[in-house]
Amino acid sequence: MSSFVRKRVTIKDIAQAADVAPSTVTRALQGSVRVRPATRERIGAIAQELGYVPNRAARTLVKRSSGLIGLVIPDMTNPFFAALARGIETEAAKHDMRIVINDTLAQESAERAAVRLFLELDVDGLLVPMARCPQDYYDKLASPVPIVHVNRPDARYHVSCDRVGGSLDIMRHLIELGHRQIGFVRGPTPPPGREPKMQAYRQVLMENGLDYNPDLIFAFDGTIKSADRIADRLVHLSPMPSAVFAWNDISAIALIHALHTRGLSVPKDLSIAGHDDIELSRLVNPALTTVAWPMYELGQHAVRSLLRVTQGLEPQQPDLPKPKLVVRASTGSPKAAR
Amino acid sequence: MSSFVRKRVTIKDIAQAADVAPSTVTRALQGSVRVRPATRERIGAIAQELGYVPNRAARTLVKRSSGLIGLVIPDMTNPFFAALARGIETEAAKHDMRIVINDTLAQESAERAAVRLFLELDVDGLLVPMARCPQDYYDKLASPVPIVHVNRPDARYHVSCDRVGGSLDIMRHLIELGHRQIGFVRGPTPPPGREPKMQAYRQVLMENGLDYNPDLIFAFDGTIKSADRIADRLVHLSPMPSAVFAWNDISAIALIHALHTRGLSVPKDLSIAGHDDIELSRLVNPALTTVAWPMYELGQHAVRSLLRVTQGLEPQQPDLPKPKLVVRASTGSPKAAR
DNA sequence: GGTCACAATACAAACGTTTGCACACTGTCC
DNA sequence: GGACAGTGTGCAAACGTTTGTATTGTGACC
Numbered sequence: 001m002s003s004f005v006r007k008r009v010t011i012k013d014i015a016q017a018a019d020v021a022p023s024t025v026t027r028a029l030q031g032s033v034r035v036r037p038a039t040r041e042r043i044g045a046i047a048q049e050l051g052y053v054p055n056r057a058a059r060t061l062v063k064r065s066s067g068l069i070g071l072v073i074p075d076m077t078n079p080f081f082a083a084l085a086r087g088i089e090t091e092a093a094k095h096d097m098r099i100v101i102n103d104t105l106a107q108e109s110a111e112r113a114a115v116r117l118f119l120e121l122d123v124d125g126l127l128v129p130m131a132r133c134p135q136d137y138y139d140k141l142a143s144p145v146p147i148v149h150v151n152r153p154d155a156r157y158h159v160s161c162d163r164v165g166g167s168l169d170i171m172r173h174l175i176e177l178g179h180r181q182i183g184f185v186r187g188p189t190p191p192p193g194r195e196p197k198m199q200a201y202r203q204v205l206m207e208n209g210l211d212y213n214p215d216l217i218f219a220f221d222g223t224i225k226s227a228d229r230i231a232d233r234l235v236h237l238s239p240m241p242s243a244v245f246a247w248n249d250i251s252a253i254a255l256i257h258a259l260h261t262r263g264l265s266v267p268k269d270l271s272i273a274g275h276d277d278i279e280l281s282r283l284v285n286p287a288l289t290t291v292a293w294p295m296y297e298l299g300q301h302a303v304r305s306l307l308r309v310t311q312g313l314e315p316q317q318p319d320l321p322k323p324k325l326v327v328r329a330s331t332g333s334p335k336a337a338r
Numbered sequence: 339m340s341s342f343v344r345k346r347v348t349i350k351d352i353a354q355a356a357d358v359a360p361s362t363v364t365r366a367l368q369g370s371v372r373v374r375p376a377t378r379e380r381i382g383a384i385a386q387e388l389g390y391v392p393n394r395a396a397r398t399l400v401k402r403s404s405g406l407i408g409l410v411i412p413d414m415t416n417p418f419f420a421a422l423a424r425g426i427e428t429e430a431a432k433h434d435m436r437i438v439i440n441d442t443l444a445q446e447s448a449e450r451a452a453v454r455l456f457l458e459l460d461v462d463g464l465l466v467p468m469a470r471c472p473q474d475y476y477d478k479l480a481s482p483v484p485i486v487h488v489n490r491p492d493a494r495y496h497v498s499c500d501r502v503g504g505s506l507d508i509m510r511h512l513i514e515l516g517h518r519q520i521g522f523v524r525g526p527t528p529p530p531g532r533e534p535k536m537q538a539y540r541q542v543l544m545e546n547g548l549d550y551n552p553d554l555i556f557a558f559d560g561t562i563k564s565a566d567r568i569a570d571r572l573v574h575l576s577p578m579p580s581a582v583f584a585w586n587d588i589s590a591i592a593l594i595h596a597l598h599t600r601g602l603s604v605p606k607d608l609s610i611a612g613h614d615d616i617e618l619s620r621l622v623n624p625a626l627t628t629v630a631w632p633m634y635e636l637g638q639h640a641v642r643s644l645l646r647v648t649q650g651l652e653p654q655q656p657d658l659p660k661p662k663l664v665v666r667a668s669t670g671s672p673k674a675a676r
Numbered sequence: 677g678g679t680c681a682c683a684a685t686a687c688a689a690a691c692g693t694t695t696g697c698a699c700a701c702t703g704t705c706c
Numbered sequence: 707g708g709a710c711a712g713t714g715t716g717c718a719a720a721c722g723t724t725t726g727t728a729t730t731g732t733g734a735c736c
Contacts, residue, residue, distance in 0.1 A: 008482050010722055021686045026724060036684060051480060056458040057404070058722035060395040061691040076423055077617070083417040089441060101414075101439040103427060117436050120394040121642050142389060224617065237390050256620040276400075279415070279562065280588075285594040287624040348692055359716045364694060374714060396692035399721040 008286060009050045017046050029054075060122050060313065069097050070118030072128045075222075076103045076194065078250065079278045080295065084129055084150065087299020094321065095307055097124065106188065108132045119143055125306040127299060129298075131155075132189075137254060146309040151300050152194075157309055159302045159318070160333045166291035166323030167200030170245055170273045173289070175208055176331050179243040179271060183216040185230060185255070187247040201245060216241055220251040226256030234270075235262055242334035249274035249290055256284070256330065267332035277326055286329035294321040347390045355384050367392075371387035382446065398460050405645065407435050408456030410449060410466045412440045413560075416588065417616040418633065422467055422488065425637025432644055444526065444560065446470045457481055463644040467636075469493075470527075484647040488640050490532075495647055497640045497656070504629035504661030505538030505583070508611045511663060512581045513546055513625070517609060517669050521554040522668040523568060523589050524592060535613065554579055556590040565592030572608075573600055580672035582610035587628055588612075588618045594622070594668065605670035615664055632659040 011029075014091040020039065028035045028043040035043075060066040069092055073081050085101065090097045092099050100121070102114035111133050118126055122145075128148035131138070138147060138155065149155040151163060175181055202212055215237065218230040223250045229252075236241065246252035252274030266272050266286055274281060277292035297320050305315035349367075353360040361666065365380040366373045373381075394514035398404040407430055411419050423439065430437050438459070440452035447473050456464055460483075467488035469476070476485060477491065486491040489501060511518055522539045540550055553575065556568040568589075572578065590612030594604045604610050604624055612619060615630035635658050643653035 008722090011724095012722080022723080023687075023725075024685055027685090030724090034684065039684080053454070053457045053481075055399070055460060055722050056461055057395040057398040058691085058723075061393070061399060061693090061722080062724045065394070072706070076414060077417055077420040079415055079417065085414055086443075089443075099440070101441065102437070103423060103439065105424075105427075116391070122393060122395055143391075224621070238659060245350045253618065253621050257623070257625075260623060280591065280618055280622075283591050284618075284621070285595070287595075297675060307406070345694090349694095350692080360693080361695075361717080362715055365715090372714065377714080393692050396721085397694075397722090399692080402721070440692045662704090 008055070009051075010055070013050060014043060014047050018043050024330060039216050041283045051230055063122050064122070066122045067097060068118075068121060068123045068143055069099050069303070070114070070123040070126045071099050071101045072114045072118070072122065072126070072131070073101055073103050074106045074111075074130050074132065078248070079280070080248065080276045080311065081293035083127065084299040084302075088127060088303055089299075091300040091303035095303070097307075101276075104132070106132065112137070115141070119145065127302050127306060128152075129302070144248070146306060148302050148306045148309065148315070150298055153195075157305060157315060159298055159305050159315075159320075161298060161320045162322055163192060163196040164200045164203075165172045166293065166325060167197045167245070167275070168204060169202035169323075169325035170275070170289070171200055173327060174243045174245065174273065174331065175204060177243070177271065177331060179334050180210060181216070181241040181243070182210075183218060183234065183241040183244040185218045185244060185246040186221045187251075188219075188221045189282070189311055197245070197338060199330035212312065218244075220247050222250075224254050227251055230253055231258030231262060235264065240270070243331065244270065244272050246272060249276045249278045249288055252288055252290070252330070253281070253284055256286070256288075266330055269335060270334055271331040271334070273331055281326075282328070288332040289328045290326050292324045292326050294323070297321060346393070347388045349390075349394070351388060352381060352385050355388065356381050357542045359546070362517055367660070371564055402460070402462045403445050405435060406459060406461045407437050407641070408452070408455075408459065408461040408464045409437050409439045410452045410456070410469070411439055411441050412444045412468050413471065416586070416620070418586065418614045419467065421633035422637040425634035426465060426641055427431070427637075429638040429641035433641070435645075444468070444470065449452060450475070457483065463648055465640050465644060466490075467640070469659060470610060482643060486644045486647065486653070488636055488639050493533075493655060495643060497636055497643050497653075497658075499636060499658045500660055501534040501631060502538045502541075504631065504663060505535045505613070506542060506618075507629070507661075507663035508583055508613070508629055509538055509542035511665060512583065512609060512611065512669065513542060515581070515609065515669060517579075517581040517672050518548060519554070519579040519581070520548075521572065521578060521579040523556045523558045523584040523593070524581060525585040526557075526559045526590075535583070535585065556582075558585050560588075563590050565589055566596045569593060569596030572597070573602065578608070581611070581669065584610060584612050586612060587616045587626055590626055590628070590668070594624070594626075595636070607673060609669040609672070610616045611669050619664075620666070627666045627669040628664050630664050633660070635659060 007063035011022050011025045012050045015025045024035060024045055028040040071088060089099050104114050125145055126147040128147060131149055131152055135154050142194045146157060149158040151160045152158050153160050205212055220226050246255055252272050256272050259266055259270060264270055274290040277290045281288035281290050308315045349360045349363045353363045363381055366378040413419060427437050442448035449663045460528050464485040464576045466485060469487055469490055473492050476640035487496040491494050491498050527592060531547055543550055546657060558564050584593055590610050594610050597604055597608060602608055614627040615628045619628050639656045645651045
C-alpha cells in the first residue's frame with residue numbers, strides 16, 4: 001500500500017523495456033551522438049514513463065565525482081550566512097553543481113562531523129566559511145577534495161575580504177563622534193590570534209592615545225541572555241562607556257533591547273554599532289550603524305575558486321568590494337558633548 | 339603539490355597493509371564479533387593512520403540505504419525555519435541519521451530540483467516543510483522513499499500543528515482591543531485553498547459582524563520593498579485600518595519600519611501583529627505581538643514520523659504544544675478609542 | 677560481390693563496499 | 707587419532723552506473 005516500498009527503476013529496466021542494451025540507455029540519456037535520434041527519443045519517453053531517477057551513488061562510484069559541493073554553514077540562525085549561501089548557490093547552479101548544506105551550530109565537533117560526512121559523500125569540493133576548527137585540522141586532512149575557506153587567510157585556498165578595514169571604520173566613526181570610552185563585545189570563543197575586530201578596536205584606541213581597558217571587553221556567547229548580562233555589566237560600570245562596538249548585528253540589536261528595558265536610550269545615552277549589516281538592521285529602531293560585507297560576492301567567488309582548484313588551476317584572488325561602513329541611527333555624539 | 343589529487347584510501351589498501359582480506363576489514367571496522375580483537379585493533383590503527391574515509395556511494399549502493407535524510411528548506415533567510423531545522427537535526431542525530439539540506443528560495447522549480455537531488459542521492463527519507471509544489475506533484479512521485487511534510491494536512495504523511503488557532507487568537511486579540519478596520523497581509527503566492535491565516539481572518543471578521551473588504555488585503559512578496567509598498571497603500575487608505583495582521587514577523591517588522599519612516603507610530607497610530615515569533619521579534623522596538631509555533635518540536639516529530647514510516651509503521655500523530663499568542667507592544671487600542 | 681568505412685549497438689569491466697557462503701584452523705571429546 | 711564444534715578469515719557476487727572496446731548492420735564503392 002505505501003508507495004515507498006516500490007523497487008527503484010534502474011537503467012536495466014529501461015533497457016529491457018526499450019529492448020536495447022543498458023549502455024545504449026546511458027548514452028541516450030546523456031544525449032550522446034552515438035545513438036540514433038529515434039532510439040534516443042524512445043528511451044527518453046520510456047524513462048519518463050517509468051519515473052526513472054538516476055542513482056547518484058552508482059554514478060559517483062564510477063565517475064569518481066559526485067557533482068556535489070559541500071557547504072558547511074556555522075549557524076543557520078544567523079541571516080548573515082544566508083547571503084553567503086545565496087551567492088554560493090546561484091554561482092554553483094551556473095556550473096551544474098549542486099550544493100548540500102550542513103549546519104554546525106557553531107560547534108567544532110559538528111564542523112568535523114560535517115566535513116567528514118561530505119568527504120564520505122565524495123563531494124567535488126568543500127566550502128567552509130568561518131571555520132571554527134583550527135587550521136591545523138584542515139591541513140592534516142590531506143583530503144582528496146579541495147577545500148576553500150571563506151575568511152580564513154591562513155588556509156591554503158581561501159576567499160577573503162578585508163577583515164579589519166570595516167572595523168577600523170566603525171571605531172574611527174565612534175571616535176569622530178567624540179567617544180572616548182568605547183566598549184567592545186567579543187564573539188563566542190574566538191580562535192586565538194584570529195580576532196581582527198579586536199585588533200581594529202585596539203589599534204584605533206592606540207591611534208588616539210586611549211588606553212585599552214579590559215573592563216570594557218564583554219563576551220557574547222550568541223544567546224539573547226548573554227546580551228542581557230552584558231547590558232547589566234555595562235550599566236553598572238562607572239564611568240559607563242559612551243559607545244559599544246558589538247561583534248555582530250544580532251548581539252548589537254539584543255544589546256540595544258536590553259539597554260532599553262533598563263531605561264537607557266540608544267544613541268542618546270549610549271551609541272551601539274554592530275557588524276554584518278543583516279537585513280533587519282535597517283528595520284530595527286533605532287536603525288543600526290554597522291559594517292556591510294559583500295557576502296553574496298564572497299559566496300560567488302568561493303565557488304569560482306573551488307572550481308579552479310578542482311581543475312588543477314590556482315585560484316585567482318578576486319577584487320571584491322570593500323566592507324562598507326553604514327552609518328544609521330544607533331550611533332551619535334556622546335551625552336556629555338551635547 | 340596540491341593535496342587533493344591524492345588517491346582515495348580504500349578498504350583494499352587497508353587490507354593489503356594489514357595482510358588480510360577486504361571483507362575482514364569491513365567487519366573489523368563495523369565492530370563485528372566475527373573478527374579477533376587483536377586483528378580488529380590492528381586494522382583500526384592502520385585505517386586511522388592511512389586516513390581512511392569510507393565511501394558512502396559504494397556503501398549506499400550495496401546497502402540500498404544512504405543513512406541520509408533530505409531536508410528541503412524553503413527559505414534559509416527566514417529564522418523561522420532555523421528552529422525547525424534545529425529540531426530536525428537534534429532528533430536525527432539521536433538516530434544516527436545525517437541531514438542534508440537544500441534551500442529552495444521559496445521557488446517551486448527549486449523545490450522540485452531539491453527533491454529530485456535527494457531522490458538521486460537515495461536518501462532514506464525526505465522532509466518537506468511548507469512545501470510549495472502542489473500535493474499532486476508529491477502524490478505522483480511514487481517515490482521509493484517516504485516523504486513527510488510539515489504543515490500540510492492533505493499529504494499522506496505529515497506533521498502539523500493547529501494552523502488556524504493562533505491566527506484566530508491574533509484576530510480576536512485585535513478585536514478585543516477595539517479594532518474594527520483590520521488589514522491583512524498575505525504571504526507570497528499562497529497555494530490556493532491552503533491559506534489558514536486568511537481563513538482565520540475572515541472567520542473572525544464574520545464572527546463580529548464585520549465586512550470583508552478586499553481593499554484591506556495586501557500582498558507581501560518577501561522583500562522589504564514590498565513591505566514598503568504596502569505601507570504606501572496603507573497610509574493612503576481612508577479610512578486607514580487601525581490594525582494589520584501580517585503574514586509573518588519579517589513582514590510585520592518591515593511594515594512597522596516603513597510606517598515609522600512615514601511618520602506613523604506603532605501601536606499609537608496603527609497596531610501591527612505578526613506571526614512566527616522569531617527571536618528578533620522580542621528585540622525590535624516596539625516588540626512584536628505575534629504567534630509562537632512549536633517549530634522545534636515539529637521538527638523533532640517530523641523525524642520520528644519519518645523513521646516510523648521507514649520501518650513500515652504508521653506514524654502516530656503527536657500531541658504538540660498549541661500555537662500561542664504572544665502579546666507584546668506592537669498592538670494596542672485604536673486611536674479613536676483613547 | 678567482396679571490401680571498406682562508418683554508424684549504431686552490445687559486451688564486459690570497473691568503481692568501493694557489504695555479505696552469504698565456503699574454507700581453514702584450533703582445540704576438545706570420544 | 708579422527709570426527710566435531712566453533713571461531714576467524716577469504717572468496718566472490720552484488721549494488722547501478724559509465725565507458726573502452728568489440729561486434730553487428732548498413733550502404734557505397736570498385
